[in-house]
Amino acid sequence: MTSGGRVERYILYYWPTIQGRGEFVRLALEEAGVPYEDVARGRQGMGPIEQLLDWEQALHPPFAPPVLRAGELLIGQTANILQFLGARHGLAPRALEARLWCNQLQLTIADAVAEAHDAHHPISVNSYYEDQKKAAIARTRDFRNHRIPKFLGYFEQVLENNAGRGGWAASSKLTYVDLSMFQLVAGLRYAYPNTMKRLQRHWPRLIALHDMVAARPRIAAYLKSKRRMPFNEDGIFRHYIELDEQV
Amino acid sequence: MTSGGRVERYILYYWPTIQGRGEFVRLALEEAGVPYEDVARGRQGMGPIEQLLDWEQALHPPFAPPVLRAGELLIGQTANILQFLGARHGLAPRALEARLWCNQLQLTIADAVAEAHDAHHPISVNSYYEDQKKAAIARTRDFRNHRIPKFLGYFEQVLENNAGRGGWAASSKLTYVDLSMFQLVAGLRYAYPNTMKRLQRHWPRLIALHDMVAARPRIAAYLKSKRRMPFNEDGIFRHYIELDEQV
Numbered sequence: 001m002t003s004g005g006r007v008e009r010y011i012l013y014y015w016p017t018i019q020g021r022g023e024f025v026r027l028a029l030e031e032a033g034v035p036y037e038d039v040a041r042g043r044q045g046m047g048p049i050e051q052l053l054d055w056e057q058a059l060h061p062p063f064a065p066p067v068l069r070a071g072e073l074l075i076g077q078t079a080n081i082l083q084f085l086g087a088r089h090g091l092a093p094r095a096l097e098a099r100l101w102c103n104q105l106q107l108t109i110a111d112a113v114a115e116a117h118d119a120h121h122p123i124s125v126n127s128y129y130e131d132q133k134k135a136a137i138a139r140t141r142d143f144r145n146h147r148i149p150k151f152l153g154y155f156e157q158v159l160e161n162n163a164g165r166g167g168w169a170a171s172s173k174l175t176y177v178d179l180s181m182f183q184l185v186a187g188l189r190y191a192y193p194n195t196m197k198r199l200q201r202h203w204p205r206l207i208a209l210h211d212m213v214a215a216r217p218r219i220a221a222y223l224k225s226k227r228r229m230p231f232n233e234d235g236i237f238r239h240y241i242e243l244d245e246q247v
Numbered sequence: 248m249t250s251g252g253r254v255e256r257y258i259l260y261y262w263p264t265i266q267g268r269g270e271f272v273r274l275a276l277e278e279a280g281v282p283y284e285d286v287a288r289g290r291q292g293m294g295p296i297e298q299l300l301d302w303e304q305a306l307h308p309p310f311a312p313p314v315l316r317a318g319e320l321l322i323g324q325t326a327n328i329l330q331f332l333g334a335r336h337g338l339a340p341r342a343l344e345a346r347l348w349c350n351q352l353q354l355t356i357a358d359a360v361a362e363a364h365d366a367h368h369p370i371s372v373n374s375y376y377e378d379q380k381k382a383a384i385a386r387t388r389d390f391r392n393h394r395i396p397k398f399l400g401y402f403e404q405v406l407e408n409n410a411g412r413g414g415w416a417a418s419s420k421l422t423y424v425d426l427s428m429f430q431l432v433a434g435l436r437y438a439y440p441n442t443m444k445r446l447q448r449h450w451p452r453l454i455a456l457h458d459m460v461a462a463r464p465r466i467a468a469y470l471k472s473k474r475r476m477p478f479n480e481d482g483i484f485r486h487y488i489e490l491d492e493q494v
Contacts, residue, residue, distance in 0.1 A: 055405075058408075063398075063401050076355075084347060107324040122370060126393055138371075160303075161303075161308070
């Protein structure tokens, strides 16, 4: 869509101070090399997001950010946005079976991300970490010992099954799934450095994929730019010393 | 696909003793009126599922059930399966924007379902409810007081925004999203009868949708059949008196 001669530009609605789930969308937009406005980080601040979350005002209101505006389309839910961007910008294969497989992997990544969040907020998203620390310690122990190995072991096997096709997860080319696997590994390393240091030798293909994604020219430029926010303790992947393995 | 003259028949791989996430797929298959084999409930028992979960054996292994086999396609992740079935059997609109909207709503339902599960297992899926009861009581209080009203209030608003189109959530016809909203309401009523009795007057359109779905001839027949398992305390929606609101 063009308006008054301007080329369509994506608008991303996401919290301005964290990577969070929005980062999976940012990575896809960066790798695609398409212009986008990370709206809450600009002059308008939180206003446009607050407007979106006023559910009575829109026909298709989103439950929560991230949300992507593409011309007249307003798309919510991370995996849904990535499916859309993947098809539009060559970040996903075209055949039905391969598209379903990408979406399936992305939804499994989303499950892992939700668990990474709940590890530090096992009781309520509406109360502080400090007020649920004891439960967070218990949940994180399970997450580190059982869930991280299960999820990353699964993705390692997926990569092994696709071996000989360039090291990508779901195709013979990079897809949005590879970008998300990069982010998952980066986030878990930030949150649990000791755990990941000890365990990551079990997932050589996944670590290699992380490095391949980080070296993509557009991603490398993005990661060095100010557009890439640092991880922090307001996001999904949080580093609290007491939640990592003690060495 | 036909093989030796047989018409293709879907195979559903899901745990044989619970509704769980498989139920969202069962409802779509039942409403579509297509033959399917709920494989673990038949003579073969758990063998075929165990085989699927041997990740080294398949090119596209699923992380977890439910999984649907459609000829040579093997599809995992509930929302992914529903997107596929919706397009194939008239349970989803055809236009891009409407398809994205259905998927977005389904992913939001999936988020609510995951939280309904974690309410009784806030610390670990690998240990018993009894061993995390105290945390479950705290998490469920938050789930009942904040999350159920937020999710169901959102879906009520979605229905209101689509009012005048027959009472369905995402279209002027039934979609797989309506079937899933039915199941979410049914599950929450089973798990939290006191809470739902007190709160449901806030969501008249959602309750009406639940009743409309239950009255669909194929769904009504299914709900009366032995194919519909009762809710129980091994599934996602569990009724523990201590987790419901006390009256």
